[in-house]
Amino acid sequence: MMNRVLLMTLLVCPLWPTAARAQTGIPWTDAVDGLRNTAGDWAHDYGVTGGASTVAGAVDAHGALGDVDRAVESALDDPGGSPPPVPASCLTRDGCEECFERPYEQLGRSRVLLARARAVFDATHRFATAATALGDNLAPSTREAALVWQFQKPKIAASLTQFDATYDRKIADMLAVLRRTLEEIGQCEARFYNNADWYARFGFIYFEFMQSRYRRV
């Protein structure tokens, strides 16, 4: 801790006035040039950079801030009910044939994107519900507030409807990518493990599971 205080004092303080000026409209260039060599040290000191080879290693010490963040993390492990046991010939990212590398990476990316989209969707609805309830409670306090709220509330509802439509569109795109990825894995299974029709026999089970989890009912 003492080191950090010293670090802050020695490195940050002389540069802050420049940065503060930048905040008020003067270009950032001076501050950036001054910080360019030291930012890496700060980042290392606070653990913001540095290698990570596992999910746990990547997120260690920097805890998830809100419910939305915790929801993303839990969805990666368990996207709402355990996934069905889908058999495959190659189970780790390392040590598989090169053919699997790209689809497995894409599969991971799809899982992360789907989990993030769903978490943001749920959190947005929770937030909107809470905000609407607050508005409903406060609006009757004065006539002006009631009048304003009468016009604002439908706008919130309309925004949410638009948000839902966007979510549906994005999820459909993501699921299409997921399906193509699973079909690619099926091609690798057939090519290297004599496991023909992998998608038709097994892959579709996982696709159906993910579709039921992330599509809006």
Place this chain on the structure above:
Amino acid sequence: MPSASCRFIVCLLVAVTWAERANAQAAAPPRVVPIEWLKTQPFPDTGKVALYEGEADTAGVAFAIPAGTVFSRCVLVVAAKEPGATFTVRLRNDLSTGWDRTEATGANGLVEIKYRTEGGAMALVQSTAGRQKFQLMVLQGKEIPVHKFLNPPFVSRDAARAPAAAPATPPEAAAKASEAPGTPVVYWVIAALLAGLLALGAIAVGRRKH
């Protein structure tokens, strides 16, 4: 009569005081918390950083922190600029319905909040006593490619076969089955008895004919 006039004067004074207080309350502007929109600046191989220096009173200064992702490590540092100054720092995700973290400056006048969050965040820096100067830094690391660490969510082909066979003959049930009186044995005994009876009947019928 003097008591009545005194009572009147007291009532008048109370009324005036109340009216003045009400006027003062109506005239007092609401305590608006200023919002600063932080601008982050990219750094090679590090991520982004935003710096700010300013003052906060007990109502505080709010900071809108640019959006990040849940897999980029961030740190918010608030440092008191003068010795003895203390601050409370609150932090929340934009979609949270309340403050997610609340920390106070320590003896060294520093607060560090390490976090990761999806989307935008908001910080509120409040002085604990009067107007005091502080410095703020937000450091956002690059997004960690978590998708590269995720193993595929599949099971081995043997493991997929095993659970299907297991429920039919679980070890305990198999053990119990071997200990229990075997029903096939009973059938064999009954069949043998019936065969014996049939044989005896046939012999008896044969002897009568002779």
